[in-house]
Amino acid sequence: MRNLLVFxxxxxxxxxxxxxxxxxxxxxxxxxxxxxxxxxxxxxxxTGSIYETRSNFTAYLNLKDQNExxxxxxxxxxxxxxxxxxxxxxxxxxxxxxxxxxxxQYLTAEVVDNSxxxxxxxIILDRGSKQGVAPDMGVIGASGIIGIVRxxxxxxxxxMSVLHKDTKISASVxxxxxxxxxxxxxxxxxxxxxxxxxxxxxxxxxxxxVTSGLGDAFPQGVAVGVVKNFEKKAGDxxxxxxxQLTTDFRKLKHVLVIKDLFREEIQQLKQRVIESDNNAK
Amino acid sequence: MLNEIVRHSIRFFVLVLVQGLILKNMDVxxxxxxxxxxxFLMQLPFDMPPWLVMLIAFVTGFFVDVFYGTIxxxxxxxxxxxxxxxxxxxxxxxxxxYEFSAQPTVQDMGWVWFLTYAGIFxxxxxxxxxxxxxxSFREFFSTFLRVLISGMATMLLVxxxxxxxxxxxxxx
Numbered sequence: 001m002r003n004l005l006v007f008x009x010x011x012x013x014x015x016x017x018x019x020x021x022x023x024x025x026x027x028x029x030x031x032x033x034x035x036x037x038x039x040x041x042x043x044x045x046x047t048g049s050i051y052e053t054r055s056n057f058t059a060y061l062n063l064k065d066q067n068e069x070x071x072x073x074x075x076x077x078x079x080x081x082x083x084x085x086x087x088x089x090x091x092x093x094x095x096x097x098x099x100x101x102x103x104x105q106y107l108t109a110e111v112v113d114n115s116x117x118x119x120x121x122x123i124i125l126d127r128g129s130k131q132g133v134a135p136d137m138g139v140i141g142a143s144g145i146i147g148i149v150r151x152x153x154x155x156x157x158x159x160m161s162v163l164h165k166d167t168k169i170s171a172s173v174x175x176x177x178x179x180x181x182x183x184x185x186x187x188x189x190x191x192x193x194x195x196x197x198x199x200x201x202x203x204x205x206x207x208x209x210v211t212s213g214l215g216d217a218f219p220q221g222v223a224v225g226v227v228k229n230f231e232k233k234a235g236d237x238x239x240x241x242x243x244q245l246t247t248d249f250r251k252l253k254h255v256l257v258i259k260d261l262f263r264e265e266i267q268q269l270k271q272r273v274i275e276s277d278n279n280a281k
Numbered sequence: 282m283l284n285e286i287v288r289h290s291i292r293f294f295v296l297v298l299v300q301g302l303i304l305k306n307m308d309v310x311x312x313x314x315x316x317x318x319x320x321f322l323m324q325l326p327f328d329m330p331p332w333l334v335m336l337i338a339f340v341t342g343f344f345v346d347v348f349y350g351t352i353x354x355x356x357x358x359x360x361x362x363x364x365x366x367x368x369x370x371x372x373x374x375x376x377x378x379y380e381f382s383a384q385p386t387v388q389d390m391g392w393v394w395f396l397t398y399a400g401i402f403x404x405x406x407x408x409x410x411x412x413x414x415x416x417s418f419r420e421f422f423s424t425f426l427r428v429l430i431s432g433m434a435t436m437l438l439v440x441x442x443x444x445x446x447x448x449x450x451x452x453x
Contacts, residue, residue, distance in 0.1 A: 002286075012332065013331050013332060013335070013364070013367075015362040016332055016335060016336075017335060017360065017361075019358055020335060020336070020339045020356075020360045021360050021364075023339075023356075024339070024342070024354075024356035024357035024360060025353065025357060026329075026351045026353070027349075027352045027353030028352070028353030028354060028357065028413065030353075050302070050391065054302060071420065114306075115306065115308075116303060117307075117309075117310075117311060117312075117313065117314055118307050118314065118414070118425075119310040119411075119414055119415060119427070120414065121351060124350075158350070165415065185423075186311070186312075186420070186423060187311040187312065187423070188311050189308075250308060274310075277319065
């Protein structure tokens with residue numbers, strides 16, 4: 001007993017170190033390697049309000065770019081508005097459309113915090129569960145994909161940006177539909193990599209990449225990037241493509257959160273398959 | 282003594298806020314993430330007991346983590362460097378120990394001492410931090426590159442701050 005006490009007193013510094021370090025590691029791992037923790041910081045009103053104040057100031061700095069982008073968006077929408085069309089055939093009537101049903105809903109949001117220089121970047125938006133945001137929803141901007149919602153609090157949500165070590169998004173070559181996985185390997189925030197693209201793809205430099213619609217975060221056809229370069233690495237059976245991202249992650253302000261109205265149905269269906277697979281074992 | 286505590290507290294608040302609100306959002310270039318809040322830990326008095334340094338480092342790490350949304354990461358790295366600090370100081374101590382009134386600054390300790398001290402301090406912290414961020418040794422070399430580049434950026438900021446805020450003793 002005495003020896004133990006002597007040991008403890010003599011090594012108190014090392015023990016305290018192990019205790020504090022252990023505590024830090026516990027937080028780190030407990031929070032699912034810090035993805036949840038990101039929500040902790042956005043969710044607490046202290047940092048949340050600081051971020052909002054700061055973003056109110058910085059919003060003025062790139063108003064010009066933002067306005068231009070919004071204008072483009074407005075133009076694109078007006079092009080689809082009924083007012084921009086004229087009736088060619090006067091004999092038609094409007095029918096209640098039963099062939100198409102709305103699958104995706106868009107919710108506007110503003111970026112209150114963002115980074116591009118870390119290896120795992122997060123974006124915080126000013127919309128949360130009270131406004132209908134839920135984890136795994138996709139987030140896009142006027143010029144392309146941005147990320148996937150990870151955590152929500154009442155009024156904020158944390159988005160795992162495309163610029164994150166764990167983000168994987170299915171993207172396809174627009175002209176022939178072959179698809180691969182979009183990853184970000186760090187470094188430059190303007191480029192990412194598309195891996196596992198089959199070699200029968202007729203890809204060429206300058207081709208457009210869009211979301212493939214697989215997975216439930218993004219609808220098909222949202223802009224992802226442009227092919228900058230591609231190669232078949234020795235020993236690989238697939239292409240690795242260097243992608244120039246269309247979204248400028250440094251200038252994010254107004255974004256859209258995508259809600260998949262059929263998500264629950266698809267999830268349930270998947271669940272059923274998984275269960276029946278498990279039962280079969 | 283009280284004066285001293287106030288000075289260190291102000292330094293703590295200023296550096297953590299600068300870190301969380303300005304440096305976090307500054308994207309100079311890919312791979313460059315300076316962590317100036319380390320200066321606060323570096324400048325704690327020589328005679329502060331090691332356990333207190335470690336606790337302060339732990340708490341500082343927590344506040345930085347709140348801003349970065351990475352609970353645990355900066356805590357772990359700061360605690361490690363807080364633990365190592367007494368060892369680094371012992372390793373670098375002059376032949377007849379530190380002077381009573383000396384502070385760990387360029388002005389009191391000279392360039393060679395300070396750069397060695399800051400270099401070791403920053404390297405330990407950044408090494409721990411960036412590998413914890415990856416949470417694996419895949420991409421080992423690109424992470425190591427980030428450690429070195431960000432470490433140099435931190436060093437630059439630390440040195441510039443030394444020039445700006447500490448008057449030379451000889452001038453007094």
